[in-house]
Amino acid sequence: MSSLGKIDYDSIAKVYADHRKASQRVVSHIAGYFHQKVVRDVLEVGCGTANYLFALVNALGANGYGFDQSAGMLEEAAKKYPGLQVRQGDASERFPFPDSSFDLTYSVDVIHYVRNLNNYFREAFRVLRPGGVVVTVTWSHEDLRRSTLVKYFPEALEVDMQRFHPIEEIERAMQTAGFSDICVSHTEYSFVMDQAQLAVYQKRAYSELLLISEQCFADGIRLLEEDFRKGKAVEREEYTYVWGFKK
Numbered sequence: 001m002s003s004l005g006k007i008d009y010d011s012i013a014k015v016y017a018d019h020r021k022a023s024q025r026v027v028s029h030i031a032g033y034f035h036q037k038v039v040r041d042v043l044e045v046g047c048g049t050a051n052y053l054f055a056l057v058n059a060l061g062a063n064g065y066g067f068d069q070s071a072g073m074l075e076e077a078a079k080k081y082p083g084l085q086v087r088q089g090d091a092s093e094r095f096p097f098p099d100s101s102f103d104l105t106y107s108v109d110v111i112h113y114v115r116n117l118n119n120y121f122r123e124a125f126r127v128l129r130p131g132g133v134v135v136t137v138t139w140s141h142e143d144l145r146r147s148t149l150v151k152y153f154p155e156a157l158e159v160d161m162q163r164f165h166p167i168e169e170i171e172r173a174m175q176t177a178g179f180s181d182i183c184v185s186h187t188e189y190s191f192v193m194d195q196a197q198l199a200v201y202q203k204r205a206y207s208e209l210l211l212i213s214e215q216c217f218a219d220g221i222r223l224l225e226e227d228f229r230k231g232k233a234v235e236r237e238e239y240t241y242v243w244g245f246k247k
Contacts, residue, residue, distance in 0.1 A: 007210050010072030013049065017076035019196075019205040022051040026108060026239055029187050030135060031059040033243075034104070041065065043102040043127060045091050045120075046110030050077035050084055057084070062103070067096055092116055095123040102127055108137040112163040117173035121244075125177045128246045134179060140167050140240040148236045152201075152220035155212040170242050179244030186240050193233040198224070 009016075039062045044053040047066030057064035064081075067089035068074055077086050089096040091107070091114050105124045114120045124134045144150060144164060150157045167184060174182050201224055204210055209217060227233040 007207055009048075009070035012205075012210075013070060013072035013076045015203050015205050016073065017049045017080065019200045019203050020049065020051060022055040023237060023239075024055070025187050025189050025237065026137060027052065027055045027059055029185070029239075029241065030056060030104075030106065030137075033133070033135075034060055039103045041102045041104075043067075043095075043097065043105045045095070045105065045107040045124070046113065047077060047086055048073045050081050050086060052108050053077075053084055053086075054081045056106075060104075065097065065102070067091075091120060093119075095127050097127050099126050100129045102132060103129055104133050104135070106135045106137065109139075111136050111138050111165060111170065112160070117165065117169060118176055121173045121177035121179065125179060125246055130246060132246045134174070134244045134246075136170055136242045137239050138167075138170070138242070139164055139238070143238045143240055146236060146238060148234070149206060149208055152224045153209065153212055153216055154220075155216040156208040159208050159211045167240060167242060174242065174244040177244075178246070180247055181243075181245045183243050184240060185243065186238075188236070188238040190234055190236050192231065193228055193235050197235055198228050198233065 039060045042057050042060065042062045042064055044066040047053050047068050050066055053064045053066045064084045066084060066086040068086070069088065069090050071088060074086050074088060077084065087096055091110060105128055128134065141161060141164065144157060144160045171182050200206065201209065202221060224233055
């Protein structure tokens with residue numbers, strides 16, 4: 001079993017680029033808040049291969065900026081979406097952008113890599129313009145327990161319970177950083193898996209699948225493929241969103 005936090009994302013960047021996609025439900029949920037509001041500049045923290053950034057800036061008609069620690073992920077992002085402005089940076093340190101640069105700063109499936117939440121949200125606050133919004137898209141501990149990953153790969157629950165912050169911790173760090181009107185929303189959606197979604201599991205394009213034992217992975221894939229052949233493999237997509245506002 002790999003050590004937590006020791007995944008080489010440069011080495012798996014091509015797998016992520018080929019198999020991970022932005023959820024239209026997540027994009028629509030975030031973009032829906034900005035209905036009839038002007039958004040000029042958007043920053044994604046931990047943008048990876050930039051699927052979400054590309055989808056969201058197109059939905060909002062905004063300029064897209066992102067940063068990620070992995071040079072390999074950024075290389076794939078630049079190939080797929082040359083119009084985006086992405087650069088290397090560490091979400092646990094100072095964000096590589098000036099003060100008051102963005103109307104929206106967000107992350108998807110990233111906050112669990114950040115140990116110092118207070119620094120993260122201080123930086124998110126710093127780079128936002130007055131009136132700006134931060135939103136963190138993550139899994140609550142309840143979301144984790146209900147996930148498709150845990151159903152087929154039960155060792156993933158212990159892995160993720162160690163990695164994912166309780167929502168209350170995120171809210172406290174946001175409040176400490178100066179955000180106001182902090183609130184939480186939620187989306188969930190279930191659908192019968194197609195071949196593309198099955199391949200995400202087969203190719204281990206979720207980080208949890210690189211952090212469980214080989215036996216757990218082999219057993220889970222066998223059961224998942226059996227259910228897929230019977231048309232019974234259902235993907236449960238569930239997200240919790242934590243919102244904050246810079247007055």
